[in-house]
Amino acid sequence: MAAGAAEAAAVVVEVGSARQFEELLRLRAKSLVVVHFWAPWAPQCAQMNDVMAELAKEHPQVSFVKLEAEAVPEVSEKYEISSVPTFLFFKNSQKVDRLDGAHAPELTKKVQRHASSGSFPPSGNEHPKEDLNLRLKKLTHAAPCMLFMKGTPQEPRCGFSKQMVEILNKHNIQFSSFDIFSDEEVRQGLKTYSSWPTYPQLYVSGELVGGLDIIKELEASEELDTICPKAPKLEERLKVLTNKASVMLFMKGNKQEAKCGFSKQILEILNSTGN
Template identity: 70%
Template sequence: MANVVEASSQQQFEDLLNRAGSLLSVVHFSAPWAPQCEQMSGVLEELAKEHPQVTFVKLEAEAVPEVSEKYEISSVPTFLFFKSGGKIDRLDGAHAPELTKKVQRLASSAAQPAGAGGPPKVDLNERLRRLINAAPCMLFIKGSAQEPRCGFSRQMVQILKDHSIQFSSFDILSDEEVRQGLKTYSNWPTYPQVYVNGDLVGGLDIVKVRAVITELAVLSLKSLINKNPVMLFMKGNKEGAKCGFSRQILEILNNEGQGLKTYSNWPTYPQLYVKGELIGGLDIMKVRVL
């Protein structure tokens, strides 16, 4: 009997899963035109020798479209993992080390008798909550921030980088339980997903809109800063300052003129700009005068 069984129909595929029962089944969705599939077939053959209790199935994705559509197979190679006829995990791409680790882990847990010792399984919702709150900005994508594995994920990463937003990411292709569970947890059916301080911001379309709004706001501020050679942002106006600091900086400008050129990230008011560059506030102006 072959170590890896080929399934050429939906019925044959389902029969193989049923026969495996509660033991692990690994299904390789492949295509004859993809060289990486041939490479992973060799890896699967070796794994089949090491794990005779596991059922290994090879299925040509385009030849059995009803199965591929059911399990959202959009690229090859893709590996699905089953127990008792239900999908428990997924791996997209030609990642031999990751495939080996998943088979070893899942085959071991399948062989463990019910009630055996081991750490208690963390509730899925609690696990999702921890992941979402793992960083102030969490991005759930296909692949990694360094190597996004779909166009939408790639665009999302680029938007965050373009706006200098620090973020952490989680590869949903590495954990099928997280991939499916997060859709229900957040009531958001697609990926990528962005969370800020534990709250869902949304997907790519939402982030694109927010990014455009941010760009417009920045352009508006730049235009305002450059409206005149010298721009002072203060409380009140030249005729009536609304705070002591603003009043003093007006007096300094009126008495001492212009010429400050130092740029600083200044968080308080008043603020003085010269030719579009921030000079500083009252303390800086006092020092310059003295």
């Protein structure tokens, strides 16, 4: 279908080339354009295409577009598409928002918000621009060791993030993480804040240590263990717990509500002796 045929209501336009994509953005500059970067091998993309079709019926003034990410690599690279599905929002031929992942409720919310907004503010508009550095400072200091990654430690969404998590876990390093796909303002702002253009990024005490290549070098030189805080070993945790009070009871439930008969009986014995 030609880019100029961004006809109608309830139609999702399919784009197959970079030239066609740029032409569509130019022709539809006055309206909101929502682009789904998808892949035919990903079942979640098929589901989100169905969501797009429904949204197209509800928002005839919005242009909904499908673009196969691997078939038009120049466009995917330009907009840093590293996973599918990914959705980009355009106004006046400029990207104003982004959503990574198959999140139908969030996609619906973003479409509704942008479709009702004349200015189409960027994602994270609820945070004034002047507060961005403060937000980033708080995030980088949120834990002694902070990993900004694509996805979560349980479900990394890129190979580099997965490798970083594996290294940290192998060295028993205690860390918290932030999914940069969850906040486009943080994702872009942190690149400038730390002068580091790629992810993942590892911070210790609020200071950038580096990306995956740096962490691999630190691991090879055995410096990583001296820089990052270690998770307490089980033996140490148990020692602290057993010495927390002169009498320590490990039970099912708590003193107010025992969760098994044996725990209830031992509580009654201790209470009767004044312990």
